[in-house]
Amino acid sequence: MSLHPENPVIVALDYADAAQALAFVDQLEPGRCQLKVGKELFTRSGPAIVETLTKKGFNVFLDLKFHDIPNTTAQAVLAAADCGAWMVNVHASGGRPMMEESVKRLRDNGHNTLLIAVTVLTSMNEQQLKETGVNYSLREQVLHLASLTEQSGLDGVVCSAQEALMLREVLPLDFKLVTPGIRPSFAEKGDQMRIVTPAQALKDGSDYLVIGRPITKAEDPMQALALIEAEIRAARS
Numbered sequence: 001m002s003l004h005p006e007n008p009v010i011v012a013l014d015y016a017d018a019a020q021a022l023a024f025v026d027q028l029e030p031g032r033c034q035l036k037v038g039k040e041l042f043t044r045s046g047p048a049i050v051e052t053l054t055k056k057g058f059n060v061f062l063d064l065k066f067h068d069i070p071n072t073t074a075q076a077v078l079a080a081a082d083c084g085a086w087m088v089n090v091h092a093s094g095g096r097p098m099m100e101e102s103v104k105r106l107r108d109n110g111h112n113t114l115l116i117a118v119t120v121l122t123s124m125n126e127q128q129l130k131e132t133g134v135n136y137s138l139r140e141q142v143l144h145l146a147s148l149t150e151q152s153g154l155d156g157v158v159c160s161a162q163e164a165l166m167l168r169e170v171l172p173l174d175f176k177l178v179t180p181g182i183r184p185s186f187a188e189k190g191d192q193m194r195i196v197t198p199a200q201a202l203k204d205g206s207d208y209l210v211i212g213r214p215i216t217k218a219e220d221p222m223q224a225l226a227l228i229e230a231e232i233r234a235a236r237s
């Protein structure tokens with residue numbers, strides 16, 4: 001089994017501006033969940049939003065999925081850590097030198113920020129992956145990129161919880177599996193292809209469940225979060 005954190009939910013704050021994000025966050029007590037700042041909110045509101053959420057006592061996953069040459073990526077990862085992010089990420093398909101340089105740059109500068117890598121986006125299926133020129137099956141590609149990520153010294157990967165059981169069999173217990181594409185039974189699939197319920201994701205070895213629209217677009221976001229937490233408690237009892 002993996003070393004599950006007590007509160008595994010990472011809420012994706014995919015809001016158009018800081019005011020909307022903070023209106024949601026102000027209803028939460030720190031420690032109840034982690035928060036994710038992604039490309040939309042970061043591009044609209046800048047690094048200040050990470051500092052604000054961190055000062056409120058939340059762990060912030062800055063999900064900018066860097067993918068560039070090693071030096072550029074490493075400097076961007078360092079900048080993300082300097083903002084106070086608890087977790088940052090790159091695309092594993094950027095390759096070993098890019099990942100090794102990024103983790104080295106973080107540690108050389110005294111950061112213990114978690115660095116993880118995206119394997120195959122949870123919005124992709126077999127056919128879409130093939131169209132990008134990858135000839136491995138989707139599961140083979142996830143396994144291949146997760147192994148490369150682990151060999152490059154990173155802390156974990158972003159994958160679908162559909163791949164969690166497979167990865168848990170071969171990767172160390174403390175290697176983090178961060179899984180978007182989480183859909184409780186009451187939520188719509190939207191553009192996600194490889195979806196799993198919160199309870200099943202934890203059962204199969206996910207460490208963190210990234211959940212956006214099922215909470216943020218719900219009629220009552222706090223009630224949606226409470227329902228998900230209840231499902232998690234039941235799965236653990």
Ligand SMILES: O=c1ccn([C@@H]2O[C@H](COP(=O)(O)O)[C@@H](O)[C@H]2O)c(=O)[nH]1
Nearest residue numbers: 012038120121122180181210211212213
């Ligand atoms: O493979 C990936 C990597 C990142 N994401 C991000 O997670 C959230 C999921 O939001 P939902 O609304 O629950 O679908 C979103 O911010 C994505 O950018 C992902 O979905 N898949």
